Amino acid sequence: MTYENIIVETRGKVGLITLNRPQALNALNSAILTDLLAATKAFDADDNIGAIVLTGSEKAFAAGADIKEMQSKSYVDVYLGDLFSGWEDFTRTRKPIIAAVAGYALGGGCELAMMCDFIIAGDNAKFGQPEITLGVMPGMGGSQRLTRFVGKSKAMDMCLTGRMMDAAEAERSGLVSRVVPVGELVAEALAAATKIAGFSLPAVMMNKEAVNRAYELTLTEGLRFERRVFQSMFALEDQKEGMAAFVDKRKPEFRNK
Numbered sequence: 248m249t250y251e252n253i254i255v256e257t258r259g260k261v262g263l264i265t266l267n268r269p270q271a272l273n274a275l276n277s278a279i280l281t282d283l284l285a286a287t288k289a290f291d292a293d294d295n296i297g298a299i300v301l302t303g304s305e306k307a308f309a310a311g312a313d314i315k316e317m318q319s320k321s322y323v324d325v326y327l328g329d330l331f332s333g334w335e336d337f338t339r340t341r342k343p344i345i346a347a348v349a350g351y352a353l354g355g356g357c358e359l360a361m362m363c364d365f366i367i368a369g370d371n372a373k374f375g376q377p378e379i380t381l382g383v384m385p386g387m388g389g390s391q392r393l394t395r396f397v398g399k400s401k402a403m404d405m406c407l408t409g410r411m412m413d414a415a416e417a418e419r420s421g422l423v424s425r426v427v428p429v430g431e432l433v434a435e436a437l438a439a440a441t442k443i444a445g446f447s448l449p450a451v452m453m454n455k456e457a458v459n460r461a462y463e464l465t466l467t468e469g470l471r472f473e474r475r476v477f478q479s480m481f482a483l484e485d486q487k488e489g490m491a492a493f494v495d496k497r498k499p500e501f502r503n504k
C-alpha cells in the first residue's frame with residue numbers, strides 16, 4: 248500500500264506513522280484520514296506489530312481539521328456526509344497507539360492526539376481547541392474527551408477562549424503522560440512502544456480495553472468488567488509464563504497466546 252499523506256515505517260515490533268502534509272501543517276483532510284485508517288488497520292492485522300506510534304513534524308502534530316476542505320460545505324453536505332464520523336473508526340484500533348506530539352496540536356489535531364491511548368509531548372507542544380475563533384466548535388470529540396482529560400473548568404477555558412496550552416500545562420492538567428525534549432520525542436515514544444510490544448499482546452489489548460471502559464461505565468460496572476477480563480486472563484499461556492518466570496527469577500518469554 249502506498250500512502251500520500253503519511254509515512255509508514257516499522258521499528259522492530261512497533262509501527263511508526265508520521266503525518267506528512269507539511270505544506271498544511273498536517274491539517275487533517277479526508278485523504279489523510281483514509282491513509283491513517285488503512286495504516287492502522289494493517290498494523291492491527293500484522294502479527295509482527297505490538298504497538299503503534301503516531302507523530303507529526305517538529306512544527307506541527309496537526310493544526311486541525313482542514314479548514315480549506317470544509318470552508319464551503321453546507322449543512323446538508325456535512326449532515327449527509329456525516330462529517331468527521333470516519334474518525335470513530337480510528338478509535339477502534341485495538342493495538343495501543345501512542346501520540347508523540349511536537350508543535351501544534353490544534354482543533355482536530357488535539358482531538359486526534361486524545362483519540363490515541365496516551366500522549367507523550369515534546370517540550371514545544373501546544374494544545375488547543377481554537378474552533379471558536381472560526382465560528383464553530385470542536386467536531387471530533389474535543390468538547391467531550393478534553394473535558395474528561397482536564398476537567399470542566401479548563402476544558403471550558405480552552406473551548407471558549409481558544410487559547411493554547413503549553414506542554415508543561417498539558418502535563419500538569421493530565422492531558423499528556425510525560426513531556427520530553429522535542430529532539431528526543433520520537434525515540435522516547437518508540438522506546439515506550441517497544442516496551443509495550445514486548446509484553447503479551449492479548450494482555451496489552453485487554454488492559455487497553457479495560458482502561459477505555461472507565462470512560463463509558465459506572466464504577467460498579469467497570470470493576471465488574473475488569474474482574475471478568477482479569478479472570479479470563481488465566482486462560483492465557485502468557486499468564487502461566489509470566490507468573491512462572493517471576494517465581495523462577497528469570498525473564499518471561501511471552502508467546503502472545
Ligand code: CO8
Nearest residue numbers: 270271272274310311312313314315353354355377385386
Ligand atoms: N487547515 C487548512 N490549512 C491549514 C490549517 C488548517 N487547519 N492550519 C494551517 N494551514 C495551512 C495555512 O493555511 C498555510 O497554508 P498557505 O501557506 O497555503 O497559506 C500553511 O498551513 C502554514 O500555516 P501558517 O502560515 O498559518 O503557519 P503559522 O506558523 O503562521 O501559524 C498556526 C501556525 C498558528 C497553527 C496557524 O496555521 C493556525 O492558526 N492554523 C489553524 C488552526 C485552527 O484553527 N485549527 C482548528 C481547525 S477546525 C477543527 O479542527 C475542527 C473543526 C470542527 C468543526 C466542525 C464542523 C462541523
